[in-house]
Amino acid sequence: MSTTPASKPDAKLKAAEARLREVMLALPEVTEEFPWGHRTAKVKGKMFAILVLEDGGLTVTTKLPDSNEAALMLPFATPTGYGLGKSGWVTSSFKPGDAVPVELLSQWIHESFRAVAPQKVLKALDAGPAAKKAATKAKTPAVKRAATKRAPAASTRRGTAPASRSKRSTR
Numbered sequence: 001m002s003t004t005p006a007s008k009p010d011a012k013l014k015a016a017e018a019r020l021r022e023v024m025l026a027l028p029e030v031t032e033e034f035p036w037g038h039r040t041a042k043v044k045g046k047m048f049a050i051l052v053l054e055d056g057g058l059t060v061t062t063k064l065p066d067s068n069e070a071a072l073m074l075p076f077a078t079p080t081g082y083g084l085g086k087s088g089w090v091t092s093s094f095k096p097g098d099a100v101p102v103e104l105l106s107q108w109i110h111e112s113f114r115a116v117a118p119q120k121v122l123k124a125l126d127a128g129p130a131a132k133k134a135a136t137k138a139k140t141p142a143v144k145r146a147a148t149k150r151a152p153a154a155s156t157r158r159g160t161a162p163a164s165r166s167k168r169s170t171r
Helices: 011-025 102-116 119-155 162-170
Strands: 030-033 039-043 046-054 057-063 077-079 089-094
Touching: 011 030, 011 039, 011 046, 011 057, 011 102, 039 102, 046 102, 057 102, 089 102
Parallel strands: none
Antiparallel strands: 030 039, 039 046, 046 057, 057 089, 077 089
């Protein structure tokens, strides 16, 4: 695959890529990176989707532990190369002019996200925005109290407190 961006991408493919990018970035704690020159979505540093728009078309790569077998029955889906297909990764390829099933690919992006996201992120996602805000507010004072309680304990470690130094000098 070329790492250069598409100079004249197909309008349908460009619109599909833009919509799928929105889906990826709407998920919690997702970052976008460009390893190998390709748009990649990660959650807590773990990759869950790759979008590549080039002159030759659009490819979407996702990890599908649940719908892998059904996905591979579709004409545009193949096991991802480099041995990733054995772990449930599927690459969907579309040529200029092809219809892109954006809703299906959006579902696959969500499945892939859930396959790699840590449990804390999934709990926050399942709890919804209101519960997430309440949990954040409830935890903030406890975190501050815990941090202030730990600070004195850190200064009494052996060899760091003045009392420890004075005991050594009297020996």
